[in-house]
Amino acid sequence: MARKFFGTDGVRGTANQYPMTAEMALKIGAAAGRYFRNDGSNGHRVVIGKDTRLSGYMFESALTAGLTSTGMNVLLLGPVPTPAVGMLTTSMRADLGIMISASHNPAQDNGIKFFGPDGFKLSDEAEAEIEALLEGEIAPAQAQNIGRAKRIDDGRFRYAERLKGTLGGKSLAGLKVVIDCANGAAHRVAPEVLWELGATVIPVGNAPNGCNINEGCGSTAPQTAAEAIVAHGADVGICLDGDADRVMILDETGKVADGDQIMGLFAHRWALTDRLRNGTLVATVMSNLGLERFLTDKGLHLKRTAVGDRYVVEAMRAGGFNLGGEQSGHIVMTDYATTGDGLLAGLQFLSAMIETDQSASALAQVFETVPQMLKNVRYAADADPLGASSVKAAIAQAEADLTGKGRLLIRKSGTEPLIRVMAECVDDGLLHTVVDGIVAEVEAAASVSA
Incomplete structure (x- = not known):
């Protein structure tokens, strides 16, 4: 079944313009609620996170109304990164996770992304079935079965502890790190995690006002972080996007390493310790030919997919691979997470710096890109x-x-x-x-x- 509303990453568009209206969000919430609460019981729950866009309040309320009208119980996380929603969907035993974000898009846009109970993004088939429900009358719950909604205050901290645990007790003491949060979902958790791990932290893009997400900062505009690196004599920079599911790494000179370079570094290092499953990295057709040649020289394989991190993850799950991503900075490590996680990838890069005692510039350019x-x-x-x-x-x-x-x-x-x-x-x-x-x-x- 063809999808009318869902693109490669949920529903997305300009806020207050069809299909990203409050009325449509309410219907989407009701359709998703009816799809997941299909046995009539009242034990079903959904977690909802958002980034820092002004329209997030509107969509959060509308989705909550739609979901509770069909009997779903809603847990509101507030501003958290997209990967936190994937993680918390499973850890809180929710049937559904929803992230309200348009990722790296400007502030006037917004979107709705769905995660299934396993923490992975919904399949095309599930999204098509939700769309089919949208086309008809959505049966509401009986009055006594309407769902409840409540705020969850510790979601950010649960996510932070999971991230810190991926470093296996390593300290980041001695590293001076610029972290660009894109005035987005990670504006609090990213600097907190780095500081708690021992780093000296220089935060930028950490003052969201509802309208400045991704504006002149973040992974799509790394020059702000580059200037901060030079000004403060930092060792490395981590640039996230608005919902923190993608990353660019900057070395001590401000030079940018994209997702291909980061994936190449991780694949090689993991292969040396037999961590890279089946000796394969999964990336899209857009990844540079230089990455493919680098992996081949190391005796490794590159499996290409269609553009979109959801297709990368599908190929990883089907083939039993544990590392994949996109040139744009989505890095997926299924040993730790169910979706791209920019802060997690940044921490793994810092871990490599600590383990090898090498500079960011020595690690961040592992292959020569083909024009x-x-x-x-x-x-x-x-x-x-x-x-x-x-x-x-x-x-x-x-x-x-x-x-x-x-x-x-x-x-x-x-x-x-x-x-x-x-x-x-x-x-x-x-x-x-x-x-x-x-x-x-x-x-x-x-x-x-x-």
């Missing part, structure tokens, strides 16, 4: 430029030209009418020729179709 180029072409929603013979011919020629030198990826965006043209090639001139040539043909075909 990568990505361009987007917009097209009319009812057009099919990839079906044009001229485009097919250009793609075939580009693939032939790149044989042994790089790779080509052409795909439609899952959220908007865009054709994404991405190529990697050791020859920078050929890289531009290939991408620009295909883009020109796609643009021409899109114009004709329109």
